[in-house]
Amino acid sequence: MTRAAVADLDGRLVSVGLDVGGTKIDAVAVASDGAVISRLRRPTGWGDDAVVSSIIDVVGELAVDGGFAPSNVGTVGVGIPGVVDSDTGRVLHAVNLGVESLDLADLVSARLAVPVRIENDVKAAALGAAVLRGISGSMAYLNLGTGVAAGIVIDGEIWRGARGTAGEVGHLSVDPNGRLCGCGQRGCIETFCGGGALARAWNRPGVLPVRDILDAAETGDELAVALRADLFHGGAAAVRALVLSADVERVIIGGGLTALGDRLRDGIRDSLREGAATSAFMRSLQLDERIELLPAGSPAAALGAAVVGTTTRSKETVSHG
Amino acid sequence: MTRAAVADLDGRLVSVGLDVGGTKIDAVAVASDGAVISRLRRPTGWGDDAVVSSIIDVVGELAVDGGFAPSNVGTVGVGIPGVVDSDTGRVLHAVNLGVESLDLADLVSARLAVPVRIENDVKAAALGAAVLRGISGSMAYLNLGTGVAAGIVIDGEIWRGARGTAGEVGHLSVDPNGRLCGCGQRGCIETFCGGGALARAWNRPGVLPVRDILDAAETGDELAVALRADLFHGGAAAVRALVLSADVERVIIGGGLTALGDRLRDGIRDSLREGAATSAFMRSLQLDERIELLPAGSPAAALGAAVVGTTTRSKETVSHG
Numbered sequence: 001m002t003r004a005a006v007a008d009l010d011g012r013l014v015s016v017g018l019d020v021g022g023t024k025i026d027a028v029a030v031a032s033d034g035a036v037i038s039r040l041r042r043p044t045g046w047g048d049d050a051v052v053s054s055i056i057d058v059v060g061e062l063a064v065d066g067g068f069a070p071s072n073v074g075t076v077g078v079g080i081p082g083v084v085d086s087d088t089g090r091v092l093h094a095v096n097l098g099v100e101s102l103d104l105a106d107l108v109s110a111r112l113a114v115p116v117r118i119e120n121d122v123k124a125a126a127l128g129a130a131v132l133r134g135i136s137g138s139m140a141y142l143n144l145g146t147g148v149a150a151g152i153v154i155d156g157e158i159w160r161g162a163r164g165t166a167g168e169v170g171h172l173s174v175d176p177n178g179r180l181c182g183c184g185q186r187g188c189i190e191t192f193c194g195g196g197a198l199a200r201a202w203n204r205p206g207v208l209p210v211r212d213i214l215d216a217a218e219t220g221d222e223l224a225v226a227l228r229a230d231l232f233h234g235g236a237a238a239v240r241a242l243v244l245s246a247d248v249e250r251v252i253i254g255g256g257l258t259a260l261g262d263r264l265r266d267g268i269r270d271s272l273r274e275g276a277a278t279s280a281f282m283r284s285l286q287l288d289e290r291i292e293l294l295p296a297g298s299p300a301a302a303l304g305a306a307v308v309g310t311t312t313r314s315k316e317t318v319s320h321g
Numbered sequence: 322m323t324r325a326a327v328a329d330l331d332g333r334l335v336s337v338g339l340d341v342g343g344t345k346i347d348a349v350a351v352a353s354d355g356a357v358i359s360r361l362r363r364p365t366g367w368g369d370d371a372v373v374s375s376i377i378d379v380v381g382e383l384a385v386d387g388g389f390a391p392s393n394v395g396t397v398g399v400g401i402p403g404v405v406d407s408d409t410g411r412v413l414h415a416v417n418l419g420v421e422s423l424d425l426a427d428l429v430s431a432r433l434a435v436p437v438r439i440e441n442d443v444k445a446a447a448l449g450a451a452v453l454r455g456i457s458g459s460m461a462y463l464n465l466g467t468g469v470a471a472g473i474v475i476d477g478e479i480w481r482g483a484r485g486t487a488g489e490v491g492h493l494s495v496d497p498n499g500r501l502c503g504c505g506q507r508g509c510i511e512t513f514c515g516g517g518a519l520a521r522a523w524n525r526p527g528v529l530p531v532r533d534i535l536d537a538a539e540t541g542d543e544l545a546v547a548l549r550a551d552l553f554h555g556g557a558a559a560v561r562a563l564v565l566s567a568d569v570e571r572v573i574i575g576g577g578l579t580a581l582g583d584r585l586r587d588g589i590r591d592s593l594r595e596g597a598a599t600s601a602f603m604r605s606l607q608l609d610e611r612i613e614l615l616p617a618g619s620p621a622a623a624l625g626a627a628v629v630g631t632t633t634r635s636k637e638t639v640s641h642g
Contacts, residue, residue: 160568184601
């Protein structure tokens with residue numbers, strides 16, 4: 001990508017970060033000064049072996065693209081959906097990848113002969129967003145994609161909570177009469193602003209149904225107007241939940257729905273302002289000023305994975321011999 | 322109270338903690354080994370001067386009751402409703418006490434000639450509950466009283482969040498069609514399980530309307546049955562919000578409604594189980610096992626204030642001369 005950066009590489013200086021999604025891997029190679037040397041997107045394999053192979057392959061391709069030797073790769077970090085034990089590097093229940101239980105860190109590390117660390121994709125993206133936006137205090141990364149999840153970063157570190165559910169506001173119910181959620185509850189925030197829930201409620205074909213909803217709402221389509229209101233209401237409810245419970249200073253919105261750009265940001269902001277119009281308490285929180293949207297296609301998740309790769313396992317065992 | 326404890330006092334060893342409420346002060350004197358030497362409840366004065374005087378008076382009475390000299394008092398901590406700047410010791414908007422802005426720490430410290438620290442009452446109670454229950458990890462203290470608020474304690478320290486609103490789940494809306502809240506929003510958790518909101522909806526005279534509601538519900542009164550369901554639903558919603566957002570390991574319930582005892586605990590627990598019955602995700606959180614109720618009249622708030630008194634202001638200035 002930038003040959004100038006490549007010339008600076010001296011020894012094992014590249015941190016690789018991979019955001020492994022259900023359909024594609026977003027991969028970055030980062031120099032020690034934080035510069036992105038190369039970035040690639042490749043399809044994700046399905047099932048244990050294919051997931052491992054697609055990770056190995058993309059690391060090799062990053063080296064070719066960035067003009068550095070594979071031996072320059074110092075660490076690899078992987079953000080992946082599912083339940084991740086970041087200490088053991090094991091991934092559980094990554095259903096979108098056909099993975100039930102996989103010792104991903106060990107398998108990749110054995111093939112590449114470098115330290116590999118694994119993190120839940122939203123938590124990794126939260127870390128990447130904090131780095132990208134230069135936030136040193138507390139923040140939440142609110143991922144609006146097919147589902148809704150959030151990760152919290154405080155003072156540059158992922159804040160997991162007691163059992164790893166910190167930031168799981170997607171499954172807070174905010175309407176006892178709301179739509180049934182995939183989780184079994186009714187009226188979860190995810191049923192309002194998750195792309196999957198909105199697409200099911202919209203029930204018409206399209207590449208990005210939420211964009212179709214916004215377009216149709218602008219022409220006055222009744223269902224679309226209602227679903228648009230749900231989207232903005234749900235996003236605002238998630239922001240409120242994150243600030244009232246965990247009191248993060250900022251909420252950075254990322255995920256697939258950021259393809260909607262300003263319409264999404266302005267809609268959530270307006271919904272927050274509407275909610276505050278009748279409430280001095282809510283006004284005092286200035287929530288509308290505490291949110292921002294990542295640009296569509298932001299490398300936050302892959303960058304965060306690269307940062308994860310450079311950290312040490314908290315239960316790292318001492319190597320004998 | 323216990324003369325044996327008094328005999329151990331050697332120098333300034335007593336930490337005094339005061340939970341200053343809208344009607345009464347709950348006061349404890351604690352020896353250096355954590356033993357409560359004396360405990361008193363006295364009426365709270367109204368307005369700046371009366372609040373300060375009632376605090377000074379109760380400290381003197383604690384000494385008489387505990388059989389120690391006032392000079393044995395080493396520190397004083399005060400938990401008080403309202404907006405508290407714990408660094409400066411200033412209290413703002415303590416409307417239930419007739420206080421708009423008061424340099425409480427400095428005024429009390431000047432009169433007693435000991436260090437005085439001030440904390441928001443719910444945050445102080447959270448600290449006290451953590452100490453009482455011996456919780457060393459993360460916990461939330463959920464105060465169900467006239468209003469609903471929570472404080473979070475992590476590793477023995479009050480966790481304030483970015484702007485001091487961490488744990489303010491009382492004003493999360495969980496029903497867009499719910500009752501109007503005093504804060505101006507609709508369907509806040511406080512409108513479901515706050516004693517004030519329930520008393521207004523019940524609208525019949527009584528010393529503890531929420532107890533009357535539970536009693537009447539047991540005889541089949543329709544309004545009472547509905548309000549009882551709201552109470553338990555609201556308590557469960559608060560627990561869910563605290564665990565899903567901040568992911569505390571335990572939620573300790575305190576406040577005036579603990580006078581309802583097992584009926585309150587079992588009702589909230591059953592509501593959590595009902596919510597989990599349809600949701601494997603919620604079941605995996607085991608929320609019903611993560612709550613407990615403080616006994617009615619628990620000294621948690623006053624004890625927490627005593628602990629607050631022993632801490633150092635984070636912006637303590639060095640004394641010159």
